[in-house]
Amino acid sequence: MIALQNRDARREALLAAADAVVQRDGASASMAAIAAEAGITKPILYRHFGAKGGLYAALAERHTDRLLDALVVTLTAGGPPRERVHRTIDTYLAVIEAEPQVYRFLVQSEEAALAHGQVRGFVRRLQELLAAGIAHELGLDPVDLRAAVWAAGIVGMVQAAGDRWLETRDCERQELSALLTELLWGAYGVAAG
Amino acid sequence: MIALQNRDARREALLAAADAVVQRDGASASMAAIAAEAGITKPILYRHFGAKGGLYAALAERHTDRLLDALVVTLTAGGPPRERVHRTIDTYLAVIEAEPQVYRFLVQSEEAALAHGQVRGFVRRLQELLAAGIAHELGLDPVDLRAAVWAAGIVGMVQAAGDRWLETRDCERQELSALLTELLWGAYGVAAG
DNA sequence: CCTGACTGTTACCGGCGGTAACAGTGGTCG
DNA sequence: CGACCACTGTTACCGCCGGTAACAGTCAGG
Numbered sequence: 001m002i003a004l005q006n007r008d009a010r011r012e013a014l015l016a017a018a019d020a021v022v023q024r025d026g027a028s029a030s031m032a033a034i035a036a037e038a039g040i041t042k043p044i045l046y047r048h049f050g051a052k053g054g055l056y057a058a059l060a061e062r063h064t065d066r067l068l069d070a071l072v073v074t075l076t077a078g079g080p081p082r083e084r085v086h087r088t089i090d091t092y093l094a095v096i097e098a099e100p101q102v103y104r105f106l107v108q109s110e111e112a113a114l115a116h117g118q119v120r121g122f123v124r125r126l127q128e129l130l131a132a133g134i135a136h137e138l139g140l141d142p143v144d145l146r147a148a149v150w151a152a153g154i155v156g157m158v159q160a161a162g163d164r165w166l167e168t169r170d171c172e173r174q175e176l177s178a179l180l181t182e183l184l185w186g187a188y189g190v191a192a193g
Numbered sequence: 194m195i196a197l198q199n200r201d202a203r204r205e206a207l208l209a210a211a212d213a214v215v216q217r218d219g220a221s222a223s224m225a226a227i228a229a230e231a232g233i234t235k236p237i238l239y240r241h242f243g244a245k246g247g248l249y250a251a252l253a254e255r256h257t258d259r260l261l262d263a264l265v266v267t268l269t270a271g272g273p274p275r276e277r278v279h280r281t282i283d284t285y286l287a288v289i290e291a292e293p294q295v296y297r298f299l300v301q302s303e304e305a306a307l308a309h310g311q312v313r314g315f316v317r318r319l320q321e322l323l324a325a326g327i328a329h330e331l332g333l334d335p336v337d338l339r340a341a342v343w344a345a346g347i348v349g350m351v352q353a354a355g356d357r358w359l360e361t362r363d364c365e366r367q368e369l370s371a372l373l374t375e376l377l378w379g380a381y382g383v384a385a386g
Numbered sequence: 387c388c389t390g391a392c393t394g395t396t397a398c399c400g401g402c403g404g405t406a407a408c409a410g411t412g413g414t415c416g
Numbered sequence: 417c418g419a420c421c422a423c424t425g426t427t428a429c430c431g432c433c434g435g436t437a438a439c440a441g442t443c444a445g446g
Binding site: 040041043044047 | 393394395396
Binding site for chain 1: 273274275278316320327330331338339341342343345346347348349350351352353354356357358361363364368369372373376377378379380381382383384385386
């Protein structure tokens with residue numbers, strides 16, 4: 001039975017079409033639009049992905065895996081902690097700069113976050129990844145409260161600043177990542193006293 | 194003409210009904226459900242608020258004004274900067290703890306954020322408020338890039354950590370606000386080296 | 387040639403946001 | 417008094433969405 005082989009290829013093609021539509025229309029892409037982009041009709045989409053959440057989950061997984069891999073690379077690279085953090089923040093910003101529509105889809109779309117109950121939200125996975133890194137670096141238990149809270153806070157910090165930057169574009173990317181690294185290293189506390 | 198007087202009272206009643214439905218059903222409250230809660234039908238809602246975004250904007254404004262007022266009070270209170278920041282974070286957490294549904298509505302609802310193009314998103318207003326505070330405290334220009342970026346980052350940090358905490362509830366509120374204040378004062382940088 | 391699995395379609399369902407068009411009601415004028 | 421008018425309220429509809437049932441073509445294997 002060669003159907004299974006074609007099935008996977010088809011699934012990839014459908015995901016590519018969905019990706020194109022999301023990049024064009026934003027997170028409000030409708031199933032009919034995605035089906036039209038792929039040159040087919042809605043029921044085929046539903047046969048492949050179940051509900052809309054399934055498609056969104058599969059779509060999100062592709063991008064999150066890519067981004068998380070890139071972040072792991074920079075996070076686990078050598079060098080002093082501060083430079084490593086700076087490079088990691090910059091990597092994140094570079095990705096959201098290159099594909100803002102995809103990024104908005106990952107972060108804002110409720111469907112992607114609540115998808116299938118299986119693929120957790122992109123932000124959640126990022127927090128967990130960073131929490132593990134922090135716990136390892138500080139010699140804490142992997143499920144330490146401090147590591148988890150700080151990871152969530154740092155992810156939110158970079159994400160919110162990145163959101164704002166995508167809309168204002170009022171500085172160079174390097175400058176933004178430098179400012180955030182400073183903030184993370186206590187520059188605000190020092191300046192405020 | 195006493196209609197105008199009644200109009201405002203009616204508007205308040207409708208907002209109260211919408212508030213009740215949102216608190217019960219979350220951000221996915223439908224216009225029909227809100228109308229039913231108020232004992233009327235949909236077109237009346239639309240006559241008062243235009244589109245759904247208008248209602249959501251009005252609803253958001255109520256809560257944001259209350260919350261922003263509370264935050265301004267703690268932010269502008271006396272005391273050393275670190276204690277002030279700690280108290281402000283704790284105020285924010287207390288509010289989202291007391292009314293998580295309202296909070297989710299304010300932060301997650303796209304309608305509230307994009308509402309009418311007029312009432313900007315709650316998060317945006319919070320960022321601007323904090324940016325002004327930081328710029329004032331550090332003696333910077335009110336539109337200084339550093340203040341804007343840091344404000345956005347800090348708001349995102351507290352919000353993300355608060356989100357996570359609402360779901361896990363794995364510590365006391367005071368502990369969480371203390372951890373976030375530490376992070377803001379550079380504890381992570383110090384620990385990481 | 388018939389059966390059955392697979393791929394594809396059309397046509398529908400219920401629910402949503404939003405609106406048009408009409409019905410009741412009570413003041414204000416000639 | 418009746419004609420008018422502004423206002424409040426309703427029902428009934430539109431188009432779009434996510435999701436699905438039911439049917440049509442195609443092709444392998446007995």
